[in-house]
Amino acid sequence: MPQELDSHSERRPRIAISVGDVAGVGPELAIQCAQMPAVTQRCQPILYGPQNVLVRAADHLGIALTAEIHDVGELDAASVVPGQFNAATGRTSFEAFDKAITDAIRGDVAGIVTGPIQKEAWHAAGIRFPGHTEVLADRTGIADACMMLTSNIISCVLVTVHIPLADVAEALSTESILRAIHLGASALGRREKRPARVTVCGLNPHAGENGLISHGEETAMIIPAIESARAAGIAVTGPLPPDTAFTPSNRDRTDVYVCMYHDQGLIPLKALAFDDAVNVTLGLPIVRTSVDHGTAMDIAWQGKVNRTSMLAAIDMAIDLSDG
Structure with a gap:
């Protein structure tokens, strides 16, 4: 479901937004922020995650889904229960992040913004990394x-x-x-x-x-x-x-x-x-920023999440990608 590009698209960096654990607040954050004029005027946001779940989340929240989506992860949308993470949601969030890293290393996107993951879900899925930072260090060879x-x-x-x-x-x-x-x-x-x-x-x-x-x-x-x-x-x-x-x-x-x-x-x-802090991984050959909060499972898919940190993370990713 690609976003229609305007005449200024080539001047706007392509920013990957890895939506995080889809059982948490990541999907609504990504969907809402990716269509805001403050974001789309500065970059081309691309959502990385399972398209079927993002469509379901948007429908549930009554939000128009207009952003480009890079469909990653095999997950039955009907099986996702807001607020209840599991191994499947953990593996999907890891796969989306991993694909975003690949695209950033290849230069297909100018930077990555990561939504919140559930570390227990990664562990349940057998993923050996405790968090985003360790994956980035491993994938880029920066110890x-x-x-x-x-x-x-x-x-x-x-x-x-x-x-x-x-x-x-x-x-x-x-x-x-x-x-x-x-x-x-x-x-x-x-x-x-x-x-x-x-x-x-x-x-x-x-x-x-x-x-x-x-x-x-x-x-x-x-x-x-x-x-x-x-x-x-x-x-x-x-x-x-x-x-x-x-x-x-x-x-x-x-x-x-x-x-x-x-x-x-x-x-x-x-x-x-x-509410407005941003997580930045320094010393990498690619740009990565993140929200500085968790998955907030208690308010997942309820439209209550504060968007300030995600918007600040996107802004910083754009600034860093501009050199």
Whole structure:
């Protein structure tokens, strides 16, 4: 069901929207946003997912389905129960995402925007990856890609992502921290049109208290990374104690935080910018952004989902695809 192209279509980047788990809010988000003038005036949105389910979701919600669809996944539309994910919905969401990656690598689309997946559904389907970021790293051969969550209020780059807290210290290195600093500074510098100000968090309470409440992670890994970044001309502060790093005064002096583990960055970010934050994977040869919220199974297919994060993710994908 392709979208009719106008005379300006060649100037608008083709953006793949992987709809996520079809039992959640992904289908309605993708369908609604892909037909909004604010989106279609800037890009050619292409929905990646099972067309039969998207048609059913649109009919259920009374929404016109006008976007181009790349039909992916073998799924009986009648079997999908809104709010109830399973192995089949998980596999379909993975296949749609995987196809979008293939098309982005080939240059058929300028970027990928991902809707929310249900990680338990991926696991039930036997998919070995815990999330989008790990799939992207595997498919593109970039082992040290970084996740950045960004909004107009706060931005955080994560050095480690979906690993148990007990494994974080061992997973850190001076090199991985330094790469996160460089990638965060570059991304926010492009957005702000000036050199970015970076704040690096410590790993331990009180940033280790000079080794008194740490195993030397700040001294051995974090401080050397900060010193190397400064030598490269980056404006970087830290390591700051994580419990005070995100105060209003520190946020006023910071464009992007470098956080050592998932919740260190995502707790303050979601507390401050839950509805409009965007997930960006940095360091890849392709553009990928995502909503920064889950599948919201409790309100799936009810027309209640907030579209702000999806629209912001599409906007950022367009901006990044423009170079």
